[in-house]
Amino acid sequence: MRRWSLAGQMFALQAVVIALVMGGVAVAAYLRIDASNTEATGTEMLAVAHTLAVDPAVLAALDDPDPSAVLQPLAERVRADTATDFVVVMTTSGIRYSHPTVSEIGRTFQGTIAPAVAGRTDYTETYPGTLGPSVRAVVPVFDGGRVVALVSVGRTLTAVSRELAPLVGQILAAAAAALLLAAGGSWLVSRWVRRTTHDLGPAELARMYSYYDAVLHAVREGLVLLDREGRVQLVNDEARRLLALTGDVQGSRVDEIGLPTVLGDALADGEPRSDEIHLTADRIVVVNSGAAGRLGTVVTLRDHTELRALVSELETIRGFADSLHAQAHEAANQLHTVVSLIELGRAEEALEYATAELEVAQHLTDAVLAAIAVPELAALVVGKAAVAAERGVELDLDDGTVVPDGVADARDLVTIVGNLLDNAIDAALDGAEPRWVRLDAVTVSGELVLRVSDSGPGLASGAADQAFTRGWSTKPTDNDAGRGLGLALVRRAAHRLGGRVEVGAGERGAVFTVVLPVPVDVTDPVRA
Structure with missing residues (x-):
């Protein structure tokens, strides 16, 4: 049996x-x-x-x-x-x-x-x-x-x-009829069970469940199963970690379990999705979803946080390389000019030219190193300045700018300032000359206020509320998966550090302000 x-x-x-x-x-x-x-x-x-x-x-x-x-x-x-x-x-x-x-x-x-x-x-x-x-x-x-x-x-x-003899026959006949009816009902139930269980035995079902449960908890990809009404039927351990879910969410609608609005709406509509990037409270996840027949929707999630951080670092390094290449090209031109002046017998003019160029090149670097005590952030600003100059945009650092060391995690600061500078440079290119971007940072009442302004056309009316939503962007692109992610990352990083982000209008373009709390044990090494 x-x-x-x-x-x-x-x-x-x-x-x-x-x-x-x-x-x-x-x-x-x-x-x-x-x-x-x-x-x-x-x-x-x-x-x-x-x-x-x-x-x-x-x-x-x-x-x-x-x-x-x-x-x-x-x-x-x-x-x-x-x-x-x-x-x-x-x-x-x-x-x-x-x-x-x-x-x-x-x-x-x-x-x-x-x-x-x-x-x-x-x-x-x-x-x-x-x-x-x-x-x-x-x-x-x-x-x-x-x-x-x-x-x-x-x-x-x-x-x-x-x-009683006639009654015994009647009792036996009634019992036989009831037995036949019950057996028929049991046979119908067994046919339904056979279809439901694919004619598997209890041992096979138990083994399948054990394997299924082991795989479900061991796989390093988030898995969420939704029914046709968008209610959560299953969430594995990795999905709970990526979505920061707590408590029992089974039976709840996916857009009512505390997910960000954009992600919750995307999962609830049941539409197929391929490699969409979404933000949770502190992570970047790649979302794929597809129909599971008449059962509902299967959603898979992959952690993209570390990869995105590596991509950002790679882009920063690539920017440094581009700026070094541009500086090398410019240095070669300057060297040719100096050599030509010396060959023409105009050595004093060659010395004056070389000294002036050195002062110009060193001015921003000295200003950045004097104002920003976070090495990674200082290197980022120097690199962005070179990239901006190559694209015809002047990146200035306001007088009085000070960023103490230890004010926040260096990677979060690079994420915040790097994305804001990239957007500001792109916005400045869309504006009239002179094209410029300004960065300033001051500590006021125990808070670090980072401000990035540009000479671009500014934000359209009503766009300020949508600027930090994932997917919003003023840049044309063919890749919707990574579209509008920069400002959303800025806000996530600021919130993770306990701060806030504001956007407004400047003298010409937009002004983005990030306010971060300064730890009580952080001193100002520049002003000390």
Whole structure:
């Protein structure tokens, strides 16, 4: 039986249970009917006995020298008329005056007579007499209130059982019909179970569940299963980590479990998605989703946070390389100019030219290193300045700018300032000349205020509220997956550091302001 499918085992077990139940019901019904029939027979025997006990002929016969001569024919006639098995008239001491077997006349009655002798008129019992076990009634015969004789009327249990024979057939037929109906229902249920379980056995199902559960918890990709109404049916451990889910979310709508609005709406609509990038509270995730037949939607999530950080660092390094390449090209031009001036015999002019160019190149670097105590951020600003200059945009650092070391995680600062500078440079290129970008940072009341402004066209009316939403961008692109991610990353990084981001209008273009709390143990190494 272990090799049977789950449906086959269920059908066999149900058939056995139903057969046992129906057998028990049939036996119980028979016993109940038998008890009721026995009780009805006792009542009938009482009625016959009472009728004979009040017959005047019985009292008259008791005064006769030979009572049996009168009572035997009378008793037999009553027995024949009432279809009973015996009618016995006896003395109060149990000596029979009548009996179906003539040889029993004069012998002692076999049964209980004490209640009747005491005057009780409703006594019945089942007793094994001379004719076999029988249901009998024993009643007194009164003469002026005095018990002068007894009458017993009975029917054997064999005769009582014969009356039940037709009922037994009916009970068995009803039980068989109920058994067939129940078996048919069980067969239909087993067919449904077979389709549902793909005709697999319990051992196979248990093994499959064990493998499924192990894979579900061990796989390093987030998995979320949604039904057709967008309710969460399953979330594995990695998905809980990536989406920062707590508590039991099964049965809840996916857009009501605390996800960012854009991500929650994207998962709830049930549309197929391929490698879409979304932001959670502190992570970047790649989302893929597809239909799972009639069951709903399968959503997979991959952690893109570290990869995005590496890409940002790579872009920063690439910017440094580009700026070094540009500076090398510019240095070569300057060197050729100096050499040519010397060859022309104008050494003093060559020295003045070289000194002036060196001061210009060194000015921004010195200013950045003096103002920004975070090495990674300082290097980023120098590199962005070179990139901006190559693209025709001047990147200035306002006087009084100070960024203390340890004010925040260097990677978050690079994310914030790098994305804001990139957007500002692109915006400045869309504006009129002169094109410029300004960066300033001051510490006020225990908060670091970073501000990036540009000479671009600014933000359109009403766009300020949408600027930090993932997917919003003013730049044309063919890749929607990474579109509008920079400012969203800025806001996530600022919120992670306990700060806030604001956007407004400047003298020409937009002004983005990031306010970050400064730890109490951070000192200002530039001003100290």
